[in-house]
Each structure stands twice: as structure tokens, then as C-alpha cells.
Amino acid sequence: MKRKLLGTAALYVCILAATVFTARTSAQGGDSRIQRGFELAPVPLEMKGLNPALVGLGSYIVNAQGGCNDCHTDPSYAAGGDPFSGAAEVVNAERYLAGGRAFLPSPFVSRNLTPxxxxxxxxxxxxxxxxxxxxxxxxxxxxxxxxVPILQIMPWPVYGKMSDRELQAIYEYLKAIPCVPSGPMSTRCDGA
Structure with a gap:
């Protein structure tokens, strides 16, 4: 009887601990990718009116999974910060996701994704x-x-497999990044 009572009490303690842990994790966003996304964002984010959980998740997808910087930032890395040449990675924050990368010999150039x-x-x-x-x-x-033509360089067949929430998160993150003029000589921050 004593063993049965102790076993039942242990079970209740485990259930209570799991419930508290789950509630705490949910209150914190429930997804470690959200916090990591904020840590990875290479530019200051404007969060006013945006969903922080979506922004953090979007940053994680864009900066840790999607490789968006590789095509939509030209050049991708700041001077002395190219990891492919053995340096510590430093993303080119001044041109972050502003497009302009030419895919030669094709006529295609990456688009400016900034708001x-x-x-x-x-x-x-x-x-x-x-x-x-x-x-x-x-x-x-x-x-x-x-x-309407189809984008030829963009790996949309891969990104198209993402969930609606993941695509919304990317969009929300892109709304939070600074507007950057399209061309290096441009002063217009409208993507033209």
C-alpha cells in the first residue's frame, strides 16, 4: 500500500513538473529558434507593431536556415568578415538583404527584400x-x-514547402529590418 501511494505521489510530481515546464516554455515563446533568431539578426530590428515570436522565428529561418544573405546581400560579408576565406563571419549590415547580386552569365539580379x-x-x-x-x-x-513570369534563380520550390507560419514569420522579420536603398549609389530607400 505504501509503495502504491509513493508511486502515485511520484507520478503526480512528474505530471506537475511537466505541466510547469510546458507552461513556462510556452510563456517564453516555446521555441528556442525564436531567441536564437534575435541573437542572429545582423541589423537592429524595429519591433513596433510586430509579433516578436514571428520576428524571432523569421530571423532564425532567414539567417540560420535559408541562406537569404548569400544572394540578397551584395557583397554578403563585410570586409575582413568572409567565413569562406577563414575569417570570423561578419554579415554586410550596410547592404543586408538590399539585393543587387548579379548571377552571371544570366541577366538575373537578386531583389531588394528590405521594407x-x-x-x-x-x-x-x-x-x-x-x-x-x-x-x-x-x-x-x-x-x-x-x-506573370516565374523566378528563375530563387529556390522557391524549396521555400514553397515551408508552413504558412514559417512564411509569415519570414515576412514579419523582413518588416522589422531597416530599409536599404537598392543600388550602392542609390539614395532612395524604396527598392527601385
Whole structure:
């Protein structure tokens, strides 16, 4: 009887501990990727009006999984911070995700993903358009609406497999990063 009572008490303690741990983890965002995403963000983030959990997760996806910097920042790394030459990684924060990388010999150039000064939208796209780009490679910038071309360099077939929440998180993160002019000589922060 005593053993049964001790076993039952131990079971209740385990259940209570698991419940407290789960509640605490949920209150903290429940996802270590969120905190890591904030640690990885190479630029200051403007969080006003944004969902912190989505921003943190989006940063994690963009900076730890997606490799977005490799194509959408030109050059990808600051002087002396190229990990491919043995240096400690330093992302080029001044041009972070502002596009401009040419994929020679093709005519394709990566797009500016930073939010537009005029509307705050990443790459000037609504969330619905962004998801369409990520899922289907739709190119809203080139071509008439009834004959929209498909992005050729962007690995949208891979990113299109992400969940709606993951794509929303990327979009929310891109809304939090600073607007950067498209070209190195440009002073316009509108992606043009």
C-alpha cells in the first residue's frame, strides 16, 4: 500500500513538473529558434507593431536556415568578415538583404527584400504576394498580370514547402529590418 501511494505521489510530481515546464516554455515563446533568431539578426530590428515570436522565428529561418544573405546581400560579408576565406563571419549590415547580386552569365539580379519606405512592405509585396512568390515563384515585378513570369534563380520550390507560419514569420522579420536603398549609389530607400 505504501509503495502504491509513493508511486502515485511520484507520478503526480512528474505530471506537475511537466505541466510547469510546458507552461513556462510556452510563456517564453516555446521555441528556442525564436531567441536564437534575435541573437542572429545582423541589423537592429524595429519591433513596433510586430509579433516578436514571428520576428524571432523569421530571423532564425532567414539567417540560420535559408541562406537569404548569400544572394540578397551584395557583397554578403563585410570586409575582413568572409567565413569562406577563414575569417570570423561578419554579415554586410550596410547592404543586408538590399539585393543587387548579379548571377552571371544570366541577366538575373537578386531583389531588394528590405521594407519599402513608402508602405513598409518587404520587397514592396503584400503578405499574400510574398507567399505566392515563395510557393510558386511568381514574379510580380516583371510581366503583365495575366502572364506573370516565374523566378528563375530563387529556390522557391524549396521555400514553397515551408508552413504558412514559417512564411509569415519570414515576412514579419523582413518588416522589422531597416530599409536599404537598392543600388550602392542609390539614395532612395524604396527598392527601385
Amino acid at each position: 519599402r519606405a513608402s508602405n513598409g512592405r518587404p520587397a514592396g509585396l503584400t503578405l499574400e504576394q510574398f507567399i505566392e512568390v515563395m510557393r510558386h515563384g511568381t514574379d510580380f515585378k516583371n510581366g503583365p498580370p495575366d502572364n
